[in-house]
Amino acid sequence: MVAPPDDDVLWARSVHCSLEGSPALSGVSLGVREGHVLAVRGPRACGKTTLLRCLSGQLVPQEGEVWFDGHPVHTLSRAQRERLRAERFAWIGPEPSLVPELNGWENAALPLLLRGTSQRAAKAAAMEWLERLDVADCAGRKPAALPRHRRQRIAVARALTARPTVLFADEPTASLHASDRAQVLRTLTTAARSHGVTVVLATLDEDAAALADHCLPLVDGRRADAATPEAEGQEACSLSV
Amino acid sequence: MLALRLARGSRLLVQLRRLLVAAASAGVGFLLLCTLMWAVGHPEGALLRLLWCAVPAAAAVQLAVAVARTDPGTRPRPGLSAIGLGPVRLTAYATVTTAASCVLGSLFALLAFWHLRGDGSGLPLDGASRRLLAGNGTVPAGAVVLLLAAVPVLASAAVACALRPSVRERAAAKPGTTSAPAGLPWGVALTAAGLAVETYASGGGDRTPLPLPGRFEGSPAGVLGGWALTAVGLALAGPGISHLCGWLLQSARPGAVRLLAGRALMSQARSIGRPLGVLCAVVSGTFAAAALYGPGDRRPYGVLTGLGAVLVIGCALASVLTAAAEAVHSREETNSALGEAGTPAAVLRAAAGVRVLALAAVFAPLTWIVAELAAAPLGR
Structure with a gap:
């Protein structure tokens, strides 16, 4: 993780971000190499989602820099960041947030349709990914008629159909049972590796982190593995109760 | 009181919609009062005029239901559910809010009616429609109360029926049906x-x-x-x-x-x-x-x-x-x-x-x- 920034497709330097007044990230730096899987691990409310949102350009950090592919992300305008997200990034959330009116393959093909791909080509690409993720039988059905783990697989297919450079997965298995969790994660990381997609994966559990190339432990908006300033916060913690 | 307190804190657009309900209720109330005064003067043919008032009254009730259905305050919310204000009591809240808007409108209709009839306050339009609204001079108080209560009661009943928790659950159970x-x-x-x-x-x-x-x-x-x-x-x-x-x-x-x-x-x-x-x-x-x-x-x-x-x-x-x-x-x-x-x-x-x-x-x-x-x- 100490590789020079030139090798990294995505890197951030001392990102500070506060949400509605409360600090979420205080000085996080990281870099991800192309085609690698980075797991951001930590308990709830440690800033995982905020970090992913900063890296993917949904949020602009108050301080610090985010660079993608040699270009700054934090200085782009809202429209430029939107285009970057649509063309180079993909996002999988904790909930399989599919469009309820569209059926399986239409949901998976939506990113391609948004780029203006013809319907035939978009459907072919979407069906290919649905088959690879073992949900081809859900192609013609609405999300409401499907169990949650199948919906989440369709969300994974939607993210991969777009052929993104970086895939952000924010606790993609948070709402699944243990057996489905392992399967979804394995298919996600395998598919990403075989297509050279860089993955930034936010997760709570260690098993998921084991599938990654690198792990970034995050506690209270700081990297837990970074050299901590001496006894910082000791004073503040010694409350008498 | 909770209903009023919650209503006071809501957004401008929501207040505007409630104001629309109040205005509709006021309009219908005023129409009903005018019909009543006409009926006091001319008993024959009054029933027909009263029946014509049912059309705007139905429109006002329908508007009240539509507004209550979209009122963000009447949707189940985790914050309120945590203090025991679940779907059932929220239906009651929606009913009370609707009743409050409609009663406000009815009161305004009564004031306008009194003023146009000539209350001697000296404001503009005082007694402007004395000939139309005076009837033969007497105002049957019971009939006025009954007619002014009609829209609030009907609207509240309709809202209570339309926002029953069972109806809502059925509506929420089918997202994305095409x-x-x-x-x-x-x-x-x-x-x-x-x-x-x-x-x-x-x-x-x-x-x-x-x-x-x-x-x-x-x-x-x-x-x-x-x-x-x-x-x-x-x-x-x-x-x-x-x-x-x-x-x-x-x-x-x-x-x-x-x-x-x-x-x-x-x-x-x-x-x-x-x-x-x-x-x-x-x-x-x-x-x-x-x-x-x-x-x-x-x-x-x-x-x-x-x-x-x-x-x-x-x-x-x-x-x-x-x-x-x-x-x-x-x-x-x-x-x-x-x-x-x-x-x-x-x-x-x-x-x-x-x-x-x-x-x-x-x-x-x-x-x-x-x-x-x-x-x-x-x-x-």
Whole structure:
């Protein structure tokens, strides 16, 4: 993780971000190499989602820099960041947030349709990914008629159909049972590796982190593995109760 | 008290919608009071006038239900559920809020009535309509209270029925259904039958149990029946027509914008189509009614007729706008998820615009055709 920034497709330097007044990230730096899987691990409310949102350009950090592919992300305008997200990034959330009116393959093909791909080509690409993720039988059905783990697989297919450079997965298995969790994660990381997609994966559990190339432990908006300033916060913690 | 406290803290747009309900209630209350005073002076024929007031009253009640349904304060919220304010008590809250808006309107109607009748306060318009509203000088207090309570009681009862927790659960259980609503064939049949009845009846004789305003000479009961059938038919057909619009939009190899717009329209056809159908019926009915009036009428166009017409049209329009606001709100979650996935906001705006255009392109000509067909036999 100490590789020079030139090798990294995505890197951030001392990102500070506060949400509605409360600090979420205080000085996080990281870099991800192309085609690698980075797991951001930590308990709830440690800033995982905020970090992913900063890296993917949904949020602009108050301080610090985010660079993608040699270009700054934090200085782009809202429209430029939107285009970057649509063309180079993909996002999988904790909930399989599919469009309820569209059926399986239409949901998976939506990113391609948004780029203006013809319907035939978009459907072919979407069906290919649905088959690879073992949900081809859900192609013609609405999300409401499907169990949650199948919906989440369709969300994974939607993210991969777009052929993104970086895939952000924010606790993609948070709402699944243990057996489905392992399967979804394995298919996600395998598919990403075989297509050279860089993955930034936010997760709570260690098993998921084991599938990654690198792990970034995050506690209270700081990297837990970074050299901590001496006894910082000791004073503040010694409350008498 | 909690209802009032919650109501006070809500957003401007929500307050504006509640104010619309209050205004509708005030309008209906004023109409009812005017009818009452006319009845005190002329006992014969008063029942008919009272019955005509049922049309604006129904419109006001429908608006109250539409507003209560979209009121963000009446949706189950985790914060309130945590303190024990679940769906059942929220229904009660919605009922109380509606009753409060309507009572406010009724009180305003009473004040306006008192003032126009001449309360001697010396403000402008004091006693401006003394001749119309004075009757023979006495005001039956019991009747006034009964009539002013009518809209608040009816509206609250309708809201309590429409927002029962069981009804809400059923509505929330089926997100994203795009199956066609069932009413289209019935709606078309009823509309056509209504127009036919009206055309047939307008050629009838001069024996009139229900005299229409203006200079109409045909059989008014038949014409009114025909209108009513047409209106019911349009209200029934509204969801089906909206669904058809959506289906047409998303057919034939759509791109992302057409696909999103069409499917959203198909899934919202039920909620948005009903008020649109009602608006279509009301507007075409208004055009047809305008054909009744002309120079030298026996029963000319009056202020109160105008007030009633404005109330009915206003309520129908406000219901459509409220349903549209609800539709926008119900898409918020999907849209934010699409935004996370990188969908440009311009695409979502374009999809919304295409939906509005498609609906306008279908409903505007439809309204015009029905209005022309309904007015054709009346203008002869």
